[in-house]
Amino acid sequence: MRTSIATVSLSGTLTEKLTAASRAGFDGVEIFENDLLASPLAPEEVRARCADLGLSVDLYQPMRDIEAVPAGEFARNLRRAEHKFEVMRRLGADTVLVCSSVSPHAVDDDALAAEQLHALAERAQDFGVRVAYEALAWGRHVNTYDHAWSIVRAADHPALGTCLDSFHILARGCGPEGIEDIPGEKIFFLQLADAPLMAMDVLQWSRHYRCFPGQGGLDVAGLLGHVVRAGYRGPLSLEVFNDVFRQAEAGPTAVDAQRSLRVLQEAAGLAEPPAPVVPTGVAFAELVAPDAQPVSALLRALGFTRTARHRSKPVDLWQQGEARVLLNTGPAVRRWGRPPRPSGSGGGTALAAIGLESPDPAGAARRAESLLAPVLPRRRAPEDAPLDAVAAPDGTELFFCATDRDGLPSWTRDFEAVPRHAERAGTDGVPDAGVAESGVDADAGAVRRIDHLALTQPWHQFDEASLFHRSVLGLRAQESVDVADPYGLWRSRAVTNADGGVRIALSVGPAPGDDGARVQHIALATDDVVAAARRFRAAGGRLLPVPGNYYDDLAARYAFAPGELETYRELGVLYDRDEGGAFRHCYTETVGRLFFELVQRDAGYRGYGAQNAPVRLAAQHAQRYGG
Ligand SMILES: O=C(O)c1ccc(O)c(O)c1
Numbered sequence: 003m004r005t006s007i008a009t010v011s012l013s014g015t016l017t018e019k020l021t022a023a024s025r026a027g028f029d030g031v032e033i034f035e036n037d038l039l040a041s042p043l044a045p046e047e048v049r050a051r052c053a054d055l056g057l058s059v060d061l062y063q064p065m066r067d068i069e070a071v072p073a074g075e076f077a078r079n080l081r082r083a084e085h086k087f088e089v090m091r092r093l094g095a096d097t098v099l100v101c102s103s104v105s106p107h108a109v110d111d112d113a114l115a116a117e118q119l120h121a122l123a124e125r126a127q128d129f130g131v132r133v134a135y136e137a138l139a140w141g142r143h144v145n146t147y148d149h150a151w152s153i154v155r156a157a158d159h160p161a162l163g164t165c166l167d168s169f170h171i172l173a174r175g176c177g178p179e180g181i182e183d184i185p186g187e188k189i190f191f192l193q194l195a196d197a198p199l200m201a202m203d204v205l206q207w208s209r210h211y212r213c214f215p216g217q218g219g220l221d222v223a224g225l226l227g228h229v230v231r232a233g234y235r236g237p238l239s240l241e242v243f244n245d246v247f248r249q250a251e252a253g254p255t256a257v258d259a260q261r262s263l264r265v266l267q268e269a270a271g272l273a274e275p276p277a278p279v280v281p282t283g284v285a286f287a288e289l290v291a292p293d294a295q296p297v298s299a300l301l302r303a304l305g306f307t308r309t310a311r312h313r314s315k316p317v318d319l320w321q322q323g324e325a326r327v328l329l330n331t332g333p334a335v336r337r338w339g340r341p342p343r344p345s346g347s348g349g350g351t352a353l354a355a356i357g358l359e360s361p362d363p364a365g366a367a368r369r370a371e372s373l374l375a376p377v378l379p380r381r382r383a384p385e386d387a388p389l390d391a392v393a394a395p396d397g398t399e400l401f402f403c404a405t406d407r408d409g410l411p412s413w414t415r416d417f418e419a420v421p422r423h424a425e426r427a428g429t430d431g432v433p434d435a436g437v438a439e440s441g442v443d444a445d446a447g448a449v450r451r452i453d454h455l456a457l458t459q460p461w462h463q464f465d466e467a468s469l470f471h472r473s474v475l476g477l478r479a480q481e482s483v484d485v486a487d488p489y490g491l492w493r494s495r496a497v498t499n500a501d502g503g504v505r506i507a508l509s510v511g512p513a514p515g516d517d518g519a520r521v522q523h524i525a526l527a528t529d530d531v532v533a534a535a536r537r538f539r540a541a542g543g544r545l546l547p548v549p550g551n552y553y554d555d556l557a558a559r560y561a562f563a564p565g566e567l568e569t570y571r572e573l574g575v576l577y578d579r580d581e582g583g584a585f586r587h588c589y590t591e592t593v594g595r596l597f598f599e600l601v602q603r604d605a606g607y608r609g610y611g612a613q614n615a616p617v618r619l620a621a622q623h624a625q626r627y628g629g
């Protein structure tokens with residue numbers, strides 16, 4: 003179906019909004035009156051700009067407080083309306099949205115409302131435009147879609163229809179089934195918005211918290227099904243009032259918006275993009291480190307061995323069990339989005355890419371592309387294995403790959419083994435040696451695999467990131483949790499595949515603009531975190547110290563075996579438990595923008611130790627800034 007977006011959903015000038023909508027692939031726009039009033043462009047110029055950009059002007063809005071008022075006031079309203087119809091003629095907009103009155107002068111009289119809307123439609127027809135009447139959820143007398151429709155039906159004018167808005171319908175808990183009783187041709191317009199489920203005043207909820215379909219808790223796809231079964235064939239138009247989107251860059255927001263409509267159409271059975279190919283595991287995490295020394299030392303202390311080097315690039319493969327870390331010491335080129343600024347010791351060390359083990363890498367890339375993930379140019383020499391990669395909203399590169407599997411080229415073939423007792427120095431100038439060389443994988447405390455990757459999102463991209471990972475990668479989202487930091491509140495939400503082979507924890511920090519907040523981490527799974535912590539310390543690694551108060555409280559919450567709590571206290575091991583089991587974890591120091599976590603996860607435990615995150619965040623603050 004045709005797609006459209008209201009200019010109120012995007013930030014910037016009218017020109018910026020139109021350009022962003024066009025680039026993201028929208029077919030049309032709803033022009034908000036305020037955007038036109040604030041624009042230096044005359045309506046004819048806006049019309050020409052839209053035409054140049056391939057956009058139709060699908061709706062002009064809103065016209066307020068028109069109906070069910072005393073005769074004198076209605077006469078003034080008609081005059082106001084005529085003026086707007088003239089603007090619409092110049093704009094090339096053929097439909098105007100009239101929202102149900104919130105005026106204290108409006109009376110509770112459906113017959114009068116119908117009579118006046120009929121008169122309005124008669125006048126609209128003279129200008130060649132049509133009127134779509136929408137029930138605002140907080141309308142004074144008309145606040146449900148069926149009520150608005152009954153007035154439209156009674157008014158019985160060909161230039162009068164109804165506008166359905168998923169937010170107003172679903173926010174009030176109105177059953178949307180009745181939509182199928184409205185003849186499709188009388189549904190003049192359909193506006194789509196989702197919203198997180200919140201207990202609050204519906205007007206405030208609508209004006210500040212709407213989001214794109216799939217990002218909230220409303221069943222927008224179900225509603226769309228009813229509207230299509232009613233026979234509606236007009237555009238699917240996003241109308242999202244959202245405090246964050248009003249500030250974020252229009253370009254990425256428009257892409258996020260268009261993606262949400264594609265996923266929505268798929269969910270409603272109206273489109274069939276390539277099916278999701280769910281990743282089965284994490285093939286590797288790739289770090290960029292202009293100065294390799296600090297992170298190499300950290301990897302070595304964690305028990306990793308530098309096992310191979312890329313044939314043509316300054317990239318080393320460090321491995322332990324099934325955990326693979328690529329260390330790229332080349333110039334940090336970010337092929338999508340802005341590169342993060344270097345911070346702290348370790349310079350620009352950052353998590354730049356994730357290799358996702360995929361049963362069908364090419365299919366995964368096709369899915370991603372159809373949902374507007376930026377496809378990255380292949381950075382490979384002719385002899386390298388083909389690697390499909392896309393950029394996540396935060397700029398993290400996602401590679402769809404296979405690791406030593408039959409029938410698929412393996413990315414590992416591009417690497418040459420480093421001889422076990424290599425004389426050759428590593429990228430950090432330190433020869434590989436020591437604990438990591440002595441076959442420790444079987445030892446207690448060895449790292450088995452990557453448990454999860456924790457990606458801090460730019461402040462305005464949290465909902466986008468969650469929708470991206472769910473829709474593009476086919477991962478499932480867990481509940482969103484709030485985590486208190488000494489200086490603000492974090493929100494965190496994990497996306498996973500069914501067996502937990504891929505776990506990505508997305509979080510967003512409290513401080514817009516604080517680039518230092520964009521720290522990522524890699525959690526490494528071990529069967530014995532205490533042994534792992536001891537090994538790490540013995541190899542010269544430093545663990546994040548945890549305050550004694552935390553352990554005093556743990557003692558009150560859980561029963562531990564004799565000596566167990568003391569061991570955790572000594573090492574800085576944190577503990578959590580849910581119905582499925584226990585979670586024990588500890589943290590390394592931060593290098594650049596990256597730190598590691600060692601985790602021991604009971605098979606049934608579903609979380610990420612969110613209970614402990616405030617303590618960890620405070621400890622990291624203390625380590626970084628003192629106090
Ligand atoms: O919040 C409002 O006033 C408003 C205006 C126009 C709409 O289409 C709408 O859904 C809400």
Ligand SMILES: [Mg+2]
Pocket residue numbers: 136167193241
């Ligand atoms: Mg609306």
